Amino acid sequence: MGQHILPGNPPVALILRRSPRARQISLRVSRLDGRVTLTVPQGVPEATALNFAHDKESWLRKQLSAQTQMIQVAVGDDIPFAGDMRRIVAGTGRRISLTEDTLAVPGPGDSVATRLQAWLKSQARDRLAAASDRYAAALGRPYTRLTLRDTRSRWGSCSSQGGLMYSWRLIMAAPEVLDYVAAHEVAHLAQMNHSPAFWAVVAQLYPDYERPRQWLRRYGTDLHRYRFNT
Template sequence: MAEALTVGSPPIEVRIRRNQRARRLVLRVGCARSGPTLTLPPGVSTAAARTFLHDHEAWLRSHLGQSRQSVAVRDGTLLPFGDGEIRIVAAPDGRPRLEGDLLMIPGRPADLPVRAGAFLREAARAACVAAVARHAPALGHRAGRISLRDPRARWGSCTSAGDLMFSWRLVLAPAAVLDYVVAHEVAHLAEMNHSPRFWARVRALCPDYGRQRAWL
């Protein structure tokens, strides 16, 4: 029987995979059939794996599409952020801000989840808008309205009017993955389908899109 650990409540089962060639712990969501997997390098104990899963529970739940209410964002929560990680820290004053790898959130503890979420959404918006500004001119097209939402079944969409929608949770993904999703939707400005012509346009914007698509 495969080794597995559970994290949080309601519990999420994560399959454990030990790899002699791995150099670090790697957590992948996987597809609906296989479920999440945590790869362990040599020498990492089950206790250390359990601690790692506890620290990354919020990230895991967000990418499994569970409700925001099920993610306990509090002082000390560790979240993925682009190509790194940030830790939520309650601050005595000032505005929400990044200080290195710390996301400083002032105000009452009860308001921390809402204010942290607002900061992450704005960060996602800025990153998506910047990526659209890079990719759309490269195809000779112009995007319409850009919105950020929290859809359950997709990372982005493009309407026939050229309006683009992206999931704010892309800010929790590696930067290259966010860039691919934006490139994918921008390519729909030229091809409202998934034909070979469409994928050729995606490849022109994001040559290694296959790797980023596999991450999703």
């Protein structure tokens, strides 16, 4: 893997990746962070790949210009919580306060993002644990542990040892989306695959799963717009 620059205004950084599985050259723009990956089959000269990227420059710049703007979280911004947008405002006291319209975060301005992220993770753990407990009890199969991460490629996972992992950003989505992901991962305690038998278990735990599933496919990446690190 190497990095190259496509000249222009502005220049575009390309990450060149060799892949033994690739059958043709391809360009991909990440919806999460805008990174551009140029995938090249083994044996194809680097110059050929870069010429391909140059030929696709118009398409590439159009894709980059359409990227969703990233938001560095701060007082005055709006962020989603449990499916509803809340305005971040300066708070008083020691604890973050939630209303129908706001998230009041006390402390210095440069600590707001860090404090808010920690609070969101705490809320996510409580709600995901409650949902996981509920579905595991209904299924009659306990899980062994629950961990939170800031994953990009998946919203949750279930290990062969019965450990559940979730993205803490699910707390920003509507409650039914969080519940669906919990039901999905708990279903893996019975079926470690995505066979028809697995989806039958999901339907048993969460009958109307298709709507939140489609929401995640269409809009889930928007939850990664919000940056909490400076």
